[in-house]
Each structure stands twice: as structure tokens, then as C-alpha cells.
Amino acid sequence: MGYVLLYARADLQVLSTTLVLETERCTIETTPSGVILDYQVPRTSFDADQGAALLSNLATDIENLISGGLAIGGYGEQSVDPATQLLVDNVVFTVSYQPPQAGALPLTTTVAIPVNIVTADPAFSSGLTGGSAAERLQAAYASLQALAAG
Numbered sequence: 001m002g003y004v005l006l007y008a009r010a011d012l013q014v015l016s017t018t019l020v021l022e023t024e025r026c027t028i029e030t031t032p033s034g035v036i037l038d039y040q041v042p043r044t045s046f047d048a049d050q051g052a053a054l055l056s057n058l059a060t061d062i063e064n065l066i067s068g069g070l071a072i073g074g075y076g077e078q079s080v081d082p083a084t085q086l087l088v089d090n091v092v093f094t095v096s097y098q099p100p101q102a103g104a105l106p107l108t109t110t111v112a113i114p115v116n117i118v119t120a121d122p123a124f125s126s127g128l129t130g131g132s133a134a135e136r137l138q139a140a141y142a143s144l145q146a147l148a149a150g
Contacts, residue, residue, distance in 0.1 A: 001030070001031065001032070001059065001060050001063040001064070001067075002030070002031050002056065002059055002060075003028040003029060003030050003031060003055055003056065003058075003059035004028065004029045004031065005026060005027075005028055005050065005051075005055070006027045006028060006029055006036070007026070007027040008024050008025065008026045008027070008046070008050075008051075009024065009025055010022070010023075010024060010025075010043075011023050011024065011025040011040060013040045014086055014087070015086075016084075016086075021040075021042060021043075022042070022043040023040040023041055023042055023043055023046070024040070024041045024043060024046035024051065025038055025039075025040050025041075026038065026039050026040075026041050026046070026051055026055060028055055028058075028059060030059040030062050030063050031059070031063075032063070033062070033063055033066045033067075033073060033074070034073070035062050035063075035066070035073065035074045035075060035076070035091065036075055036076060037062075037074075037075065037076020037077075037089070037091055037115075038076050038078075038089060039051075039054070039055065039058055039076075039089060039115060040089065041054050041055065057119060058115065058118065058119055061118050061119050061133070062074065062091055062118060065093065065118070065133060065134065065137060066093075068134075070093075070095070070134055070137035070138065070141070071093035071094055071095050071111075071137055072094050072095070072096045072108075073093070073094045074091050074092055074093040074094060075091075075092055076089065076090065076091060076092070077089075077090050077092050077112065078090065079112065088114050088115075089114070089115045090112040090113060090114050090115065091112075091113055091115060091118050092110050092111070092112045092113075093110065093111050093113065093137055094108055094109075094110055095108065095109050095110070095111060095137055095140040095141050095144065096108045096144075097141055097144035097145055097148060099148040101148075104148070107144045107147060107148055108144075109140050109143070109144060111136055111137055111140045113133050113136055113137075117130075117132065117133050117136075118133045120132065120133070
């Protein structure tokens with residue numbers, strides 16, 4: 001599992017009304033699933049190794065969720081955090097459930113998960129509001145199962 005760096009450009013990440021961080025906005029494609037997303041790598045990390053350590057960890061975490069059967073794919077997006085009004089980078093995972101009834105079509109849904117939750121240590125992230133990335137995907141799957149059961 002890994003990633004391909006598709007594009008990188010200098011950027012600033014706004015952390016608060018008085019604090020910004022110089023970054024390199026990197027567009028990557030994870031392998032083998034092909035999830036394409038942007039991630040802001042701090043300038044110092046990018047200068048050291050083109051962000052390889054951070055980007056590799058992110059790609060591995062995404063691919064582990066997909067290869068573990070919790071999602072079938074995904075893509076990157078940005079949203080606005082309602083609490084801070086700042087941009088948040090997300091991975092939008094597609095979750096699918098195939099009902100066992102003959103001829104039933106699969107049910108799918110999407111789950112947007114902030115990148116910082118995707119990369120959070122599962123031992124600590126289950127206490128987060130909404131749970132860990134895996135817990136959020138499992139909840140979406142359970143919801144699809146309940147929907148199929150009627």
C-alpha cells in the first residue's frame with residue numbers, strides 16, 4: 001500500500017484567526033484503491049522528505065479501512081467546520097451493503113471523515129465525538145443493514 005504524489009503547491013493553512021502555517025498542499029492517489037485527495041503537509045516536513053512520512057501514513061490508514069472491508073472506495077473533499085468556520089480536509093468513504101435477498105441491489109452511502117480522525121490512533125480515537133474512522137464506517141454499514149431489513 002502506498003501513494004503517488006500527483007501535485008504539490010505552496011499554501012497556507014489557517015489554524016485560527018491569528019495563526020497560519022506554511023504548508024505544501026499535496027494531491028495524492030492512494031494505491032491500490034485510487035482514492036484521490038489533498039492534504040496540507042507542513043512546509044518543514046515537505047522540505048525534509050516531500051512529506052513522505054505523513055503522506056505514507058495517511059495513505060496506509062485509508063487503504064487499511066478499504067482493504068478491511070469497511071468501505072469500497074473514497075475521495076477527498078473540504079468542508080467548513082461549523083464550530084470554527086475553518087476548512088477541514090475530509091476523506092469521503094463509500095460504504096456498501098449487499099442484502100442477502102435474491103435480486104436485491106446493493107445499498108450504498110457515503111461517510112465524510114476528517115483526515116485527522118482517519119489518521120488518529122484507534123486506541124484513542126474511539127472516545128472522539130462520532131468515534132474512530134472504523135466506528136463511523138461500521139455505523140454506516142449497520143444503518144444500511146437496518147434499511148435493507150425494513
